[in-house]
Amino acid sequence: KLKEHKLLRESELVEINSNSNLKIGEMSVSFFKVTHSIPDCLGMVFHTPEGNIVHTGDFKFDLTPANNEHSDIHKMADIGKEGVLLLLSESTNAERPGLTPSEQMVGEHVETTFRKAERKVILSTFASNISRVQQVVDAAQKTNRKLALLGRSMVKVVAVAMERGYLTVPDGMLIDPHEINEMAPEKVAILCTGSQGEPLAALARLSTGNFRGVDILPEDTVIFAAGPIPGNERNVTSIVDNLFALGAKVIYGSGSTSGMHVSGHGYQEDLKLMLTLMKPKYFIPIHGEFRMLHHHRLLAESVGVEQGNTFIINNGDVVDIEHTIARQTRKIPVGNTYVDGGDVGNVGEFVLRDRKQLSEDGILMIVLTMSKAEGKLISEPDTISRGFVDSDFSELRRDVNRLTTKTVNELQEANRNQWNVMKKQIKKSIRQYVYTHTKKKPMIVPILIEI
Secondary structure, eight states, rough: TTTTOSTTTOOOOOOOOTTEEEETTTTEEEEEBOOOOSOOEEEEEEEETTTTEEEEEEOBBOOTTTTTOOOHHHHHHHHHHHHEEEEEEEEETSSSOOOOOOOHHHHHHHHHHHHHOOSSSEEEEEOOHHHHHHHHHHHHHTTTEEEEEEHHHHHHHHHHHHHHTOOOOTOOOOEEEGGGGGOOOGGEEEEETTTTTOOSHHHHHHHHSSTTTTOOOOOEEEESSSOOOOOOOHHHHHHHHHHTTOOOOOEEEEGGGGGOOOSSSHHHHHHHHHHHHHHHEEEESSSOHHHHHHHHHHHHHHHHHHHBBBBBOOTTEEEEEEEEEEEEEOOOHHHHOOOEEEEOOOOOOHHHHHHHHHHHOEEEEEEEEEOOOTTOBOOOEEEEEEEEEOTTTHHHHHHHHHHHHHHHHHHHHHOOOHHHHHHHHHHHHHHHHHHHHHOOOOEEEEEEOOO
């Protein structure tokens, strides 16, 4: 990502592993292995003069991980024995009872589906989930299928994973997309991006027939091997509908519904195990909606964390620790940083409001040509529209010009022909008229030309 955004040269990269120990001022940082859906995941321990602060990162406890990367439970227990002043632990699945299912379950379902499929199989998942990609490769090998990769990130991640030894792909298995149609469909599998309904990803383009050289045909099997992230459901549903319309067999849904996806985030029993191993004095649930944080706090209290020693905090909230006592104190300003060309962080609220209005209802510019000496209109106002759509704009334009002329004349009769007063009154009159007749609120911009 740094290379993609041309930031690699100005960045200092420090390679770490579970045995690393970094010194930062009066604080040091050590690490411990956790299991997640991507390789080499680590939790962190910040050794401070006040005590140890642990950040779990994303994790689950999987006793049979597909990538054989086990959580280092013994090291976690040792950290807990040493003493943990504060634990920050992820809360994504704090509402789900039980233990998170093992990733190996997905591999078994994928292989079974590959065997049963009578035509080509298209499977979409996160490119970063290397253990799942490996299981797809294994299923293709066991069912004598060639594998094609679609989607830029999938191609890049697979290449890097193979180069670094995280992914093993038999020689001759990978084929180029243009070779798909040259082979018997029952001998082909496709691994692609787009499991979250991204409009420009490979699966979305396949579902609309817009991926050059590759088509989804009736009786092809399409597998969503990833659950939709909250907020992506509508996009995913749209693609599923398109695939059914093409005649494909579609396997979608998470967990026990399809067996094609298990979470990389711990369920309630995983979270309770982490709390039990760490035995923190204070606890802050992180990484989740408020309800998830709330459920995680209740879990912490159920395994022994004192009720007054848990904090649910928002972005910007500060928890101070002094003499091993934690207190929520102040708040620092946080939020989005807006970038406008080369200007970073200086885009004001009014600019954003105007741009929002322009994007929704467009703009009406009313040009008035007036005599500088007499302060009277020389010609009829001219109304110009951009981004404002009305079924009969020519009639609306005549009415706006007529109303503008009337407003200017009335102000002149009342000796109130100052430009700033005239501008405000024109905007007010035209805004009311346009909304009454169109129910739209375009930006109104009077422009004065004095001759």
